[in-house]
Amino acid sequence: MEVAISPVDIRKFAQAQLEKWFGDQGLPLFRGRQVYQWIWQKGATSFEEMTNLSKSLRVVLEQHFFIPSMSVDTVQISKDGTIKTRLKLHDGHLIESVLIPVVKEKRFTACISSQVGCSLSCSFCATGKMKRIRNLDAGEIVDQYRIVNKQSEEHYGHPLTNIVYMGMGEPLLNYKEVLESVRILTHPDLLGLSSRRITVSTAGISKIIKKMADDGAKFNLALSLHAADDVKRNQIMPINEQNNLEALMESIQYFHSKCKGKITYEYIAFNGFNDTLQDADNLAKLCNYFPVKVNIIEYNPIEGFEMVKSKNDRLTSFADRLRRKRVQVTIRRSRGQDIDAACGQLANKG
Ligand code: SF4
Numbered sequence: 001m002e003v004a005i006s007p008v009d010i011r012k013f014a015q016a017q018l019e020k021w022f023g024d025q026g027l028p029l030f031r032g033r034q035v036y037q038w039i040w041q042k043g044a045t046s047f048e049e050m051t052n053l054s055k056s057l058r059v060v061l062e063q064h065f066f067i068p069s070m071s072v073d074t075v076q077i078s079k080d081g082t083i084k085t086r087l088k089l090h091d092g093h094l095i096e097s098v099l100i101p102v103v104k105e106k107r108f109t110a111c112i113s114s115q116v117g118c119s120l121s122c123s124f125c126a127t128g129k130m131k132r133i134r135n136l137d138a139g140e141i142v143d144q145y146r147i148v149n150k151q152s153e154e155h156y157g158h159p160l161t162n163i164v165y166m167g168m169g170e171p172l173l174n175y176k177e178v179l180e181s182v183r184i185l186t187h188p189d190l191l192g193l194s195s196r197r198i199t200v201s202t203a204g205i206s207k208i209i210k211k212m213a214d215d216g217a218k219f220n221l222a223l224s225l226h227a228a229d230d231v232k233r234n235q236i237m238p239i240n241e242q243n244n245l246e247a248l249m250e251s252i253q254y255f256h257s258k259c260k261g262k263i264t265y266e267y268i269a270f271n272g273f274n275d276t277l278q279d280a281d282n283l284a285k286l287c288n289y290f291p292v293k294v295n296i297i298e299y300n301p302i303e304g305f306e307m308v309k310s311k312n313d314r315l316t317s318f319a320d321r322l323r324r325k326r327v328q329v330t331i332r333r334s335r336g337q338d339i340d341a342a343c344g345q346l347a348n349k350g
Helices: 015-024 030-040 055-064 138-156 171-186 206-214 230-236 245-259 277-285 312-324 345-349
Strands: 071-077 083-088 094-102 107-111 162-165 198-202 220-224 263-268 293-297 328-332
Touching (some): 015 030, 083 138, 083 345, 094 138, 094 345, 107 138, 138 171, 162 171, 171 198, 171 206, 198 206, 206 245, 220 245, 277 312, 293 312, 312 328
Parallel strands (some): 107 162, 263 293, 293 328
Antiparallel strands (some): 071 083, 083 094, 094 107
């Protein structure tokens, strides 16, 4: 009696494991390397595409393996050129990826997700309202890059220049898969991108920031700061209760001393909450630990959170105060205001 084989996800296999599998079947080991490159370098979504393998070998692979894929569910294009895409995963869950073009600077950034939902419940965030459903695997993270890169080439005739792990989820709570995705994106035999073009953003988990430093991370780090004292930060980001600012400064200092990647603070300015001159002074103090750039971000409002974006005059005085204290500041105007721009807003609708 023939035993039915249930196909397994081939993307869970490292190159050495695939080579071993081929060896075990009495086939040349280099076939394993070829298949690995089809999947990770060329982004093959079916065995049919692997034209340097014989038809019979492709049939054998189909019997043993499958290649999971995600599909584009909804695309929103803002009049400012931002493209937000809702993607459906193989198990039906929805995530978001965003293409943020700055055409005149030839900067094309993909903002990608690392989890379905998020467990950190930051009060201003639409993803935080979803709770965490599951982690994405490295393949699902890399797939987002491929989809957004294609959009960038089709709409702007230019490939992506930057990738930020700043979409749905807390990347450091999916550390292993995030690291593996960075390895695939940057490996010279796979996608070959520069790690200095990749930024991983965190709400701040000191223990894992230190681990990242010990593991020799080469990418840049962004801290979603959003408040420069513990009382205010606790109010909007519960993770701060176990990872206060002192612990975060210490861990980022350690990261900086070992990894040398660029460090950025992301700071959403909420009107009357964290945009006073005292807040600017507190923030300036947090810029003394290591070289850091501050991105002040305009808030995209979500339902159920009462704060609104800072008024222009407050934002200007806040930024001026920082500049007078020699802090490097950029104000990032909100993108995609005419679409569901806030992180998680579009996926939540699904
Ligand atoms: S801001 Fe980031 S860490 Fe906080 S709930 Fe949203 S996705 Fe999670």
